[in-house]
Amino acid sequence: MSDSKEVGKKQLGPLGHLGLNHVPLALQVFFLTVCSVLLVVILVKVFKIPSSQGQEPSSQEVYQELIQLKAGVDRLCRPCPWDWTPFQGSCYFFSVTQRTWNDSATACQNVGAQLVVIKSDEEQNFLQQTSKTRGYTWMGLIDINNESTWHWVDGSPLTLSFMKYWNKGEPNNLGEEDCAEFRGDGWNDTKCYNKKFWICKKPKASCPSK
Template sequence: MTDSKETGKKKLGPLGWLGHSHVPLAVQVFFFIVFSVLLVVVLVKVCEIPSPHEQEQSSQTNIYQELTQLKAGVDRLCRPCPWDWTLFQRNCYFFSVAQRTWNDSATACQNMGAQLVVIKSDEEQNFLQKASKMRGSTWMGLIDINKESTWHWVDGSPLTLSFMKYWNKGEPNNLGEEDCAEFKEEGWNDAKCNNKKFWICKRPETSCPSE
């Protein structure tokens, strides 16, 4: 009896109720096609994964593009003078908000890539005189330390006769070893170099990239 019952039952193969020996050809073909499609899809995905060399090239390209965009942004922000400087006739001027001796003022300008102001024109003189008058006595880059009454600018050039008219009345008088020049009120004055005053630095403007 047992053998007959077991004989009457269908044996289950790896595919469940379908015996492996009785799977229709159409079903086998269907599973083969599905398997083939899945294999192709996997191979395509693998091929799409970039190689380490391609990844490195892509990374370098992205960095270059970002640097190019950053440079373009910086160029648009380019200013002929630093933010806290004033532009006048293609030169930049720094007007101090603190007071120092003449030597310390000259050093401060040098540390900023500039020098105590050297006046080159009447227009520049008028501009600086008005600006310094609003602040008070202000050092300029003019001294006669090396030889009394022989005034020269910090760039080594001598004071020309055309600028002598800017001394205040009775100045320079060298009262008590006054060897450094300052803007004072309506003109120039000689003063003791160890006195603390405001100062003005000057440097050429920066050339910005053309659009």
């Protein structure tokens, strides 16, 4: 009886199944082949790439994609930043806080702009009306270097044609008033250390033509 039990133990695998050594070689090969085929089928289904995508794109297709990409980029181009207001060929930033004239000029320089320099009557009217709804606002006009000789921050002098925009009785230089502001319907000279709103100006960016 002990011999028959030993034989039975040798015929059973570790989990109570027949050991693989007792399966015919042909059946083993068949089993491994089926498993391999199933594995290949699964891998193909998981990683299969449509034949249309697997083809090498032609130069014409690449060119068309580049054209579409460029058109998308062009549409993103803005002549003025989001928080700036366009007018004619320039962009204007109207502040929502108040600073001294010097600090306002520095704030504009930090964003690649200047305190506004007025070049036309149309621009003056646009800025005057916009400032009127906001409050007293700095412009880039001063006479610090030479009293009563007003010039813009770009170095250009104030021409006679713009003298009409001073409010009545201004500029009066009452107590060293060397900086100009938009006030009401015209301009006023005031102390540069007072805190006002301000306007920055810079040219519009060049966007590709549509």
